[in-house]
Amino acid sequence: MDLDALLGCVTSSSCLVTQTTSGLIVGMLLFMVAAGLTLIFGVLKIVNFAHGTFYMLGAYIAYSAFMFTGSYVLGVLAGGLGMAIFGVIFERVLISRVYGANVLMQLLICYAVVLICDDLVKIVWGPDFYAMGMPPAFQVPPLFIAGGVVPPFYIMLIVVALAIGGALSLLLGLTRIGKIIRAAAHNPNMVSALGINTTLLYSLVFAVGGMLAGLAGGLAAPVRSLTPGMGFSILIESFIVTVIGGMGSIGGALIAAVVLGLIRSFGTIGFPLFTEGLMYIAMIIILVFKPSGLFGKEIV
Template identity: 55%
Template structure:
């Protein structure tokens, strides 16, 4: 541990600004992935271990679209929409067959899908590392904030993730569709009795959750190296987040994502060898003291 280096960084406005912005970048990207995972689990009660693969697909969809069109906005839209459509196809063809199955069966099926997606990417793009590069629209000088300098694209990533999260929260909590989805999570039989097509709703929910993972992948593509299997680390972090925040809680996913973002950003300086250990330790404490998560509710199922 190097607490002195961490304190020295926090005492410098330039270093503190850099690390805080890094924390929000990591946290907001994790929030997009984790909120989709939390939505799927909260409504469908499926532990979607293939979610990291969908994040990877979003990044590669963005890379392919940008390579062909040189249009970053088109790449971002394709990343979200195409990944959402892949998610709907997976839900209809495979995931729908394991509703109500035990956890082991869900994990095995979803892990198999992850391996299939990884090998498909490896077959199409090869195993070499790929770089999308910074879009021309964001090839700007860094923005000076509180003595530090933050690339314009980083600020865009934070803002875009925040807007996507707010739209999801508003849809789930303030719209008629959101009320139906919440009712579906509590009592799907009653929703079906009311004449609502629950099959379609399940597909839409899984597609939205997948689209959020794809959007995160598209946002990360300009600043990350793309490689098969790149979604695994995000998947593990996302599971930690939804355990800490609470299964099915969008607000909980946001708070936990920002917490994990700060642990990673500050831990890289203060305790680089124990960053992951601290995340798992916090998760363990939450599971002991509040098994449903900080913002979760005890399941009525």
């Protein structure tokens, strides 16, 4: 434990700026993965344990598309689109068969998909780890803001993630389909009784969730290593985020993701050897006082 260092950091503007942006970037990428997870749970009451795999596949597809086209933007879009399609297939072929089944049966099916996809990645791309490399447009020196160091690439990531989060809220809040999705989350039978095609709706939700995870994987590919099984650590953190935020609450996921990012960035200064334990303690404390997460609906 190094509380002096932590105190020193929060009282210095350069450290505060640097660590806050680093917490934000970790948090925003996490939010994109967690948003899909929480959306799927909110509407379908499905806990998608294969969500980390969406992220992994998105990163690999983006990597290949980048290698093929040389364009980072196309790479990211390919990752998002590929995972939207994958999400629909996953929902139609597998998940649709276990709606209403026990959560453990869903867990089993998702686990099987994780196993299969990790090996498929190994077969298609090989067991080596890859790095996409920084797109030339972002191979520039970092900016200095109030004495803190902030790379332009990360500013772009934060802006893009915020934009996507904003678009998602607008979609859910203002459009007709968004209203239907929210209504379905509230009362699926009612939506179905109103003659709305729930099959299409459920596929759509998985497409959006998959796309978000795929985009996150693609966006992160220039700076993170691609290995089979890379989705797992993201999955665990996304679950912490969705549970703390309240399962089904996208706003809650945003706040929890940022909080988690900040715990990591300041925890590494104050408690360098126990950062991970800190995240679990935060989760337990929040659940003890708010048994359905910060913004979750009470389950009765």
